[in-house]
Amino acid sequence: MPNPIADPLVEVPDTSPTSDLVRIEATQAGAATVVLNRPARKNAFDADLISAMDEAFETLRGAEGVRVxxxxxxxxxxxxxxxxxWMRRAADRTEADNREDAMAMATMMKKLWDLPTLTVALIEGGAFGGGAGLAACCDLAIATQDARFSFSEVRLGLIPAVISPYVVxxxxxxxxxxLFATGQVFDAAEAQRIGLVTELVADVAGLTAAHDRIAREVLACAPGALAEAKQLVGDVAGREIDHDLLELTARRIAAARVGPEGQEGVRAFLERRKPAWAAG
Incomplete structure (x- = not known):
């Protein structure tokens, strides 16, 4: 049997009902948690889990009041x-069928990448292959110190194609x-050093504390401005700093200053009170 810490493939009995492969837990303050719910399979990807994640991210994209x-x-x-x-079945399917299968995963990951809220991966145990891709899709990735990571597709004659834009x-x-070429397993400290992980905590209790801290911090941020700030990074990254880019950034801040959140935020600061989005 493969070692799930050293190998991204899992071969153990599956007892998870398809209808409960992903859970969404939410607080009244607007913190939502998407839980991959195949613990008997180490939350490994198959077509059903990918479909359930796609549905969850689509739901959250249009959910009013979700802040993180x-x-x-x-x-x-x-x-x-x-x-x-899943991989065994894929080997027996046509290239066209596999392309359709891969596009489903690619679409799911793009929906996570495009969420307008802050996104945070909370990682214990390990994140391998597509799991590490999910971590790369999120704005923040917090891992326990004993977590392990790998892109071991090449050891199976495959490549980490769908996750590559986010990992790069x-x-x-x-x-x-x-990492793609060697398939090596690396620890959480190395994952943080290279930027796959943004913060390390000692244990699962540390993940819970990080969850609570970030949920509180996000309440201080205007939700519309947060979404615009995320979009801004995508719009300016890699571009030449020329007149067109200067005009783009000037337009963005001008619109923010006269917009409802900008007006409320500045007034609240001057009046030494919480802005409306943080007053609850």
Whole structure:
């Protein structure tokens, strides 16, 4: 049997009902948690889990009042990557069928990447293959110190294609080449050093504390401004700093200053009170 810490494929009995593969837990303050709920399979990916995640992210994209989205795995593993049975079935399907399968995963990850709220991966146990891709899709990734990571697709004759845009954006091309080409397992400290993980905590209690801290911090942020700030990064990253970019940034801040959140935020600061979005 593969070691789920060293290998992204999992071969254990599956007892999770398809209808409960993903849970969304939410607080009245607007903190939503998406829980991958295949603990018996180490939250490994298959078509059903990908579809359930896609539906969850689509739901959250249009959910009014959601301020931050956390992502975590049920049990003691964030995600062990690809499910072995899913991979076996894929090997017997046509290239066209596999392309359709891969597009479903690609669409799901893009929906996570495009969420207008702050997104935070809470990682324990490990994040392998697609699981590490989910971490790279999130704005923040917080991991326990004993968590492990790997992109081991090449050891199976495969490549980490669908997750590659997000991983390269998170850790850079050179680090991605090295890790994609060797398939090595690396620890949480290395994941933080290269940028895949943004914060380390001692244990699961530390993940809970980080969840609570970030949920409180987000309440101080205007939700519309937060979404615009995330979009701004995508719009300016990699662009030449020329007149067109200067005009774009000037337009953005001018619109923010006269917009309802900008007006309320400045007035609240001058009047030494909480703005409306943080007053609850």
């Amino acid at each position: 989205v956390f992502l975590r795995g049920a049990g003691a593993m964030f995600s062990a990557g690809a499910d072995l049975e 954006a998170a850790i850079g091309a050179r680090q991605a080449r090295a």
